[in-house]
Amino acid sequence: MKMLYLSFMTLVSMLISSKRMPGSDWQTEFHARLFKRFFLAANQYGPQWSRKVLESVTSKSSVTQRINVEEIKLAHVSTQKITPQSVNSEVLRIIVFIHGGGYLTGSAKAYLAFVARLADQSNLLTYSVDYRLSPEHPFPIPQEDCYTAIHAITKLHPEHQLVLMGDSAGGGLCISACLHGDDALRSRIAGLGLISPWVDPCSTSGTMESNLSNDMFTLDILADSYAQHMQGADPMDTRVNFTQAPLDRLPPVHIQVASGEVFFDQIIEFAERTKAGGIATTIEVFDAQFHVFQTIAHHFEDAKRARASLVTFARSGATALVN
Numbered sequence: 001m002k003m004l005y006l007s008f009m010t011l012v013s014m015l016i017s018s019k020r021m022p023g024s025d026w027q028t029e030f031h032a033r034l035f036k037r038f039f040l041a042a043n044q045y046g047p048q049w050s051r052k053v054l055e056s057v058t059s060k061s062s063v064t065q066r067i068n069v070e071e072i073k074l075a076h077v078s079t080q081k082i083t084p085q086s087v088n089s090e091v092l093r094i095i096v097f098i099h100g101g102g103y104l105t106g107s108a109k110a111y112l113a114f115v116a117r118l119a120d121q122s123n124l125l126t127y128s129v130d131y132r133l134s135p136e137h138p139f140p141i142p143q144e145d146c147y148t149a150i151h152a153i154t155k156l157h158p159e160h161q162l163v164l165m166g167d168s169a170g171g172g173l174c175i176s177a178c179l180h181g182d183d184a185l186r187s188r189i190a191g192l193g194l195i196s197p198w199v200d201p202c203s204t205s206g207t208m209e210s211n212l213s214n215d216m217f218t219l220d221i222l223a224d225s226y227a228q229h230m231q232g233a234d235p236m237d238t239r240v241n242f243t244q245a246p247l248d249r250l251p252p253v254h255i256q257v258a259s260g261e262v263f264f265d266q267i268i269e270f271a272e273r274t275k276a277g278g279i280a281t282t283i284e285v286f287d288a289q290f291h292v293f294q295t296i297a298h299h300f301e302d303a304k305r306a307r308a309s310l311v312t313f314a315r316s317g318a319t320a321l322v323n
Contacts, residue, residue, distance in 0.1 A: 003057050006041065010034045021214040021260045023288035031297050032260070032290040035216040043221050047104040047133065047228075054101075054110040061298070063116045074152035077145045078130040080108040082115060088123040088315075092160045093190060095119065095126040095314050096153060098146055100168030100198070100292060102225035103134045114295045118165070122311040125160075127153055131173070134229040142229075143239050146173045147181055154188045161190035163314045167292045168263075171197025176239045178250050191252045193310045196263055196292050199242045199270045201226040202235055206265035214260035215290050222262075242270065248277035254313040255281070256306055258289035284309060 010033045020029045042050035070081040097115045099106040108115070108128040119126035131145035153162060164174040171194040178189055204219055212218065226235070238245035243266075253274050257267040267283075274281045286293070286302050294306040 002041070002053055003038070006037045007034055010037055021288055021290070024214075024260070025288075027297065027300065028289060028293070031293065032214060032216060035290075035296065036218075039216055039221055040218070042105065043224065047135070050101075050105040051107060051110075051133075054105060055107060061113050061116070063120050064112065066120050067116050069112065069116075074127075074129075074149040077132075077149040077152075078108070079149055080112070080115075080128040080130065082112075082119045082126040082128060084119045084123050084125075086123050087125055091124060091315050093124055093314060094153065094157055094160045094162050095122065095124050096150055096162050096164050097126060097128045098131070098164065098166035098170040098173045099128070100166065100170040100195075100295075101133070102198075102222070103139075103142055103169045103229035104225050105133065106170075111295065113298060117298065117307055118310060118314070121307060122314050124314060125157075135231065138231040139229050139233050139237070140239055143173060143176050143180070146177050147185075150177050150181070150189075151185055154185065160188075162188055163191045163193060164189060165193035165195070165310065165314070166197070167195035167295050169198050171195060172199060172201075172240060172242070175199070175242055175250070179242075179245055179247075180239055186249065186251070189251050191254065191313060192250065193313050194253060194255045195294055195306075195310075196257055196261060197255070197267060197270070198263060200266040201241055202243075203263075203266050208262045208265070211260055211262045211264060215262045217262055217291070246277070247274050247279060250274060250277070250279050252280035253282075254310070255283045256294065256310070257283065257285055258291060258293060259285055259287045260289055261291040263291065282313075 066085050068083045072079050072081050095118055099111045108130040115128045129146055129149045131142045166174040174192050255271050257264055271281055271283045289302055294303045297303055
């Protein structure tokens with residue numbers, strides 16, 4: 001009911017003020033405004049509330065009828081194992097998806113519709129990691145949960161390479177696993193598919209300010225989320241803030257970013273640094289879109305195009321997109 005109310009208020013706001021992100025259509029404008037209202041409410045009611053709401057509005061889709069979902073434990077880490085109807089046995093790759101949510105919210109259940117589409121379109125076995133969330137489980141527990149789950153997957157599938165994918169904070173967790181996992185773990189990761197990764201949680205300038213009216217966050221929401229995750233730990237720790245981290249040991253990277261999102265500057269800078277470090281890097285910029293629109297608005301043509309390129313990357317590594 002809360003999301004219905006927020007949707008109604010968003011429609012009213014669009015009738016009152018039709019101002020839009022330059023180049024955006026009404027659907028993009030509606031979704032960006034709706035999720036800004038949602039995160040403002042989440043900041044008021046707390047992460048437990050936002051987790052329940054996100055799971056309650058998980059979109060029902062016919063794609064979930066074409067996959068099998070199994071709830072499993074990898075060591076102590078809850079994980080969804082998602083098997084499409086037809087697994088391509090010739091492509092020895094597995095997708096490991098790590099959801100976003102500012103380290104405070106989100107879950108494998110809330111992201112099932114999106115991850116199911118990745119599994120179904122790629123015909124690849126897929127795992128969705130349900131790491132423990134802050135503030136109940138602060139830094140570095142979410143990071144360590146992801147390391148543990150990824151390591152367990154390599155043991156279960158010794159002949160497969162992994163493609164790590166994640167959005168926002170989940171993208172940061174993917175990067176962290178590559179930077180801080182041991183050599184044996186890194187050797188099993190074929191690539192990183194990053195959807196608007198949160199790579200500089202301390203940034204407050206540039207598009208963090210100029211894109212505020214386009215996107216779903218406020219600076220206060222982001223700062224509070226990071227503070228609840230870190231709880232006094234060093235905010236520049238390279239397990240979560242990558243501005244000072246050496247990036248030359250990353251696998252090939254495919255990055256997607258929206259021109260209207262607050263993280264735009266930091267993501268472009270991160271991509272430039274991976275390229276400078278000799279990492280095979282591709283970046284897709286989606287004009288007139290907002291943060292992680294791919295995971296929210298599955299019907300957008302841009303979202304369909306974004307999924308298709310992530311699937312290509314997962315199935316072929318860097319070659320199809322970098323060449």
